[in-house]
Amino acid sequence: MARRALRAVAQYGAVLFAAVCLNFALPRLAPGDVIDYLFPPEQSGAITAEQRAAVLDEFGLDQPVPVQFQRYLAGLARGDLLLSVRYGRPVRDLLAERIGWTFLLVGSALVVSTVLGTVLGYRSAWRRGTPGDAGILSTAMLVDSMPPFFVGMLLLLLFSVELGWLPTFGAQPTTTTTGAAFLVEVGKRLLLPFATLTLASIGPVYLVARSALVSELGEDYILMAEAKGLSPRQVRRHAERNALLPVSTIALIELGTLVGGAAVVETVFSYPGLGRLIYESVLARDYPVLQGAFLLLAAGVILANLVNDLLYPVLDPRVRR
Amino acid sequence: MNAPLLEMRDVGKTYTKRARATARDVRAVDGVWMRVEAGEVVGLVGSSGAGKSTLGRLILGLERPDRGAVVLDGVDLTSLGGRALRAARRRMHLVLQDPYDSLHPGMRVREVVAEPLAIAGVRRAQRRAQAASALEEADLTPASAFLARFPHQLSGGQRQRVAIARAIVSQPRLIVADEPTSMLDASLRAGILALLLGLRDRFGTAFVFITHDLALARYVADRIAVMHEGRIVELGETERLLATPRHPYTRTLLDASERVRLG
């Protein structure tokens, strides 16, 4: 067990390192001068030769690449993610401000879509063969097919603009409120982005849960369970437990999708999370922020993968060695 | 005395199995010495997990042994690399247990049977003729009726005959037959076995016949090798071995076989 855990940690550590390297390499791959990436000419006007030399020296950009990489790694270890070009503040601070909101949004959407998708998918598998099933299946696929940002836009239109029930932007109230009122205000602003992401994510979970359970129901041990005289409920439990394996895998993949989806959905709802920060940074060419956010998100997803990998043997004893 | 067709010299193959925190080495084949003369049928018997199939794969060159040598016609297969090994492999062929799995579902019978020739670079017209004659040898007559069919259009017995036709089409010196009749009905068994023995008589092909059924081995084999936990524990002429088994495991096998067979 420990050996397996170590291997998993090592593997994901390598992935993280690759992400770091990618992060380092990207600006240097982009067309144009690295200086332009740090200080886009459009942003701060042309800079003088002395300023240029000073910047090169400061960031060690005139050094050979391996040295630069070393400095980069050292900086990362210190937690130094450079300065935002747009805000002039440390990227680290910006990220810290925003990550909580994204975590809240993505976390809640993931939990609800996984649970709901699994329950509905199992029900669907059980009722397979009835005329209603094809209808539910198509509806699920239809909902799943609408682009998240489009769904978001429609919801925003309906509930915020037309009906005026919910606020159109932000994550917390602008006026000072505390306690329960605060939570309610936060909830109101969270609701639509959360609903959008959940709708976007529930489809794949539903489909996988359904096909996984159908698959398990066709296995011989289910026939045996019936032959043993178990009640339908007991038989069902056998199958559902084993069908959780593919479901856990898809849930993990959905996490990645949700993180990406958050980028877009937060933009639509002006929700101040990491996603919106990325969008703003893309428009503003604030590359240091982009890099930092990317690294942070990648690290988060990698961590989730690692956790899933370690939990897998709990679900599947065959892997337990 | 003639050099043997096939010789296994202290062949060993180990697989690593990860169990708990330690990796356990499973010695699938552990120091096997064996000889097969030209035109001889050697029966390889033993319980499941004894290493029979692994040994079969080592003979065919499908896996490389960790130690020892597999010598075919005087040439050590373990010393050959890619291309040369593949060329040497063409002198041996294989008949597998599952007639449904061993034929490519998308290939017609004539392509299936002619594949060894295609690999050896034989021209198409020649291939078709040889394939037809191989089918006839396998008692699938008239061959023309079978050439254009797909495997799913044939019965289990017919498929196994196609597999045998494929195995003999390039006139190999040795055929490794891994439980060739165990998935077939008893009524078809005799036909297949008669076919294999007939091939031995007509072409002098040697056989390594892998089976867990001792009575079956008795029927086809000149000599029997008993395998247990990766080793050959007894090797001898069939009737002698069955009448007076020397190794305790052979005795166990014999007792069990008698228990489940009619006298």
Next chain:
Amino acid sequence: MSVTPAARPAQWRPPGLTLGVTGAGLIALLVAAALFAPLLASHDPTVPTGLPFEPPSGAHPLGTNDVGEDLWAQLLYGTRISLVIALVSALVAVTIGLAVALVAGYYRGKVETVSMRIVDLALAFPFLVLVIVLAAFLGRGLLTTIVVIGAVIWARPARVLRSQVLEARESGHVVAARAMGASGPRIMGRHILPRVAPLTAAQFVRAANVSVLLEASLAFLGLGDPTRVSWGTILHFANARNAFLTDAWRWWALPPGLALTVAVVGFAFLGYAVEERADPRLTRGARRPVRPAARPPEVVDRGPGEPALKVRDLTVQYATGNSPMTAVEKVSLTVPRGRIVGLVGESGSGKTTLAMALLGLTRPPARVVSGDVRVAGRDVGRARPSLLATLRGREVALIPQSAMNALNPAYPAHRQIAEAAALTRAGPHAAARATELLELVGIPRPRHRAFPHELSGGMRQRVVIAMALANNPSLLVADEPVTGLDVVTQARIVELLLGLRERFGMAMLLISHDLPLTATVADDVLVMYAGRVVEQGPTSRVTTAPAHPYTRQLLQASPRLHGPHAPLAGIEGEMPDPFDPPPGCRFHPRCPDAFDRCRGADPPLLDLGDGQRAACLLYDS
């Protein structure tokens, strides 16, 4: 008296076909729109041809945007861009994925380990974020977008296809090809590729699905190619120019959004259909387990001589195609208490269908058409499936074929037995019973809590036997209990079964294709051929003086360990086609003793004395 036939199962067609056709239709519609854009659009989409924010009119079916460009034209030309990007990047992704899967899956070893690490790496990154970041740095452009998307999503097809390649690699024909000396490329191309082709197609469609959305999201964020307008780009401008604050969103934002939805739905439906074809397991007939009735069926005959099983004229048919196929025809058999009865038949004899019917586990398309079955005096032939369900595991227990698959891999052996025992006992007693049973079948204590995959084949079979015994059934139905096990294990299991009969007086129906093996265990034996019983009687008689030619030949088809070296006899010909059985006696085309009457009349089971019966006209005086 016959039972009312089971209700006809509702006609069930897998949804894949309908969905597939719908999906293909939608995609075709979009492709048509893309191809005929110049014909369908009356204006150039990149040039202002009207006033800004014009509502829909004859000249501009979808109105104009904030600079006066025709939105209808933009939508149509945008279809081209979105589809091209989606399909080309999907193609790129699947090609890379397939190549990696083939190389990694076939060559294995270090190549595989390294490739799979890279695949895991690529899968671990959130796609959209990666795409955004890459696009931000590498600039915008059609080609860049395609390359970026393709380079990000290839990992999923690689993973999925690799497992299929691994499976294909171990299939018989690939092993044979390798043994023949075929080269790697040849095997990959001719053997493995055709097998993974269906799944590759499914993955392509999925990748297209993902691509469409990725591109749209990218464009929406303003990272698309500014010179080529795609659906996402239209939405980007709609959002940026605040179309939502006016009514303009209806004709500006809604159409491209719907177009996107149509594309994604189309690909999703199509992908589902293609995948369903690639994986046959998804279309297996639906079967819902039956809830056992509250009370077991009434006991009809109860006497000390009441047999454990009595079957009369049981007929089971498969409803396939136009005419039903009769798998079991008017079979009657009796298993007295404490006796072992063997049922011998080769493939196609109907024996497994019979076993399933006895337990009420007949799956559609098979159904019991007529017949009478009594288990321990209880009439289940006339009973609803729910009544049969009460008896399963209690009065009648099954020892199935291939125990490997009969056990749930997720639960330890002990627990699965306790679960069975819990049907008639309370919790702690059930656990104690499980332990007792495991010891009875000879499994050492330390292995009681092992998982199925940790036990050998022989041990698993014992666990299954223990499970069957949990509730003291009066009848054990053993379907090929030792097939696939090696001979030493076979002998041990046979001893075990005989021992059970000694100790508990259990009745057993042993079903097998192996006549010699069955003969060493059973007191009476029945031989089945093509759905009928052709001979039955005490084992000693049937094996020493077989009456039916089939039985005789079957006995001669098995090699003997000792005694003279007799040539093995085969049986000429093949099993009859169940859909088109021969007229008269089913066996006559293969029978060495057939004569003219055999073709015309179907012989009933004739009594030959001493309990032996044979269905052969040779004995019809």
